Amino acid sequence: MPVQLFQWHGESFSIPPRATQLLVGQYCANQAYVLDDMHLGMQFHCEVDLPKLQCWLELGAGEMQRSTSPGVQKPHTILQTLEADLARSQRTADRIYARWAQGLAR
Numbered sequence: 001m002p003v004q005l006f007q008w009h010g011e012s013f014s015i016p017p018r019a020t021q022l023l024v025g026q027y028c029a030n031q032a033y034v035l036d037d038m039h040l041g042m043q044f045h046c047e048v049d050l051p052k053l054q055c056w057l058e059l060g061a062g063e064m065q066r067s068t069s070p071g072v073q074k075p076h077t078i079l080q081t082l083e084a085d086l087a088r089s090q091r092t093a094d095r096i097y098a099r100w101a102q103g104l105a106r
Helices: 049-068 075-080 082-104
Strands: 018-023 032-035 038-044
Touching: 032 082, 038 082, 049 075, 049 082, 075 082
Parallel strands: none
Antiparallel strands: 018 032, 032 038
């Protein structure tokens, strides 16, 4: 099920050898991976809260507007569904970090 997560970048990365891809995205294929059942790498910010996102929108507005990358969200687009997207994003963060913590406890 697709979830709107917060990011605005045109870069991507390759996952390390032996890593398992966890999440994919429309514009950046490798969004998250796990290595050795304990090392978690993510390209997005599911943990972001409203104050931090508002700061990012303010500080990065010019860069976001100038970008031609389809993977870069525009501030006005983010604001249209901000409340619902933040809630889903934080629920996703809760699930990801809870699962990750279980692996660390082994």
